[in-house]
Amino acid sequence: MPDRDQLFWLFFRFSGRVSRAAYFLAGMLLAIVQAFLLYRFTLVPQGSTEGQLWAMAFWAVVLVSIWSNVALGVKRLHDIDRPGIIAASLFIPVISIIAFLVLCIFPGTPGPNRYGAATNQPK
Template sequence: MPDRDQLFWLFFRFSGRVSRAAYFLAGLLLAIVQVFLLYRFTLVPQDSTQGQFWAMAFWAAVLISIWSNVALSVKRLHDLDKPGIIAATLFIPVISIIAFVLLCLFPGTPGPNRYGAATNQPK
């Protein structure tokens, strides 16, 4: 089981490389958390205290997910031996979906590259 430092690195740091599987699964986890919070929000009356709580929780998760998705994409680009700045394309709506699919499909650079010795670990 991964320790806290590895999870923190995976979701919040920009150094190192990440594999296709880790990128996909981490992105899926972030999406599931957002969908769950949005679902919980829809179950309560809109003007209630509970509704306000779930709305705030959802928007907090969205903000955290934006950072995490960029960090994951930068590390995935590093695995492809590409500069992380290309992750800025994730902020373009249609391009972001295409970029996610492409990053899930293309294999990384075998062996070490300028961004790290191996995948799924910090540089």
């Protein structure tokens, strides 16, 4: 699978499984991009055209990140042989942090499971 297709699958598809490392690194990448855009927004004068552009970019990335975080969570849950619907817990404020840490710590199912033959690839 070409790199572009692999990245699209990682961030936007719900099938397959991802490892702890891939889940953590992809989640951190999304958080860093959001933090950078928010930082840039805070550097410009309030109400300026530049500020509006940074704000629009930030909110666009937040919307894409919501989808990506759910897709990553579903695939990570698949790796530990759990149904993807549990990814809804990522929307509960305090629980979301705990859920992220749990998904980063719990090892995946060794070998194939009902969600895929191996980690870090579509089913």
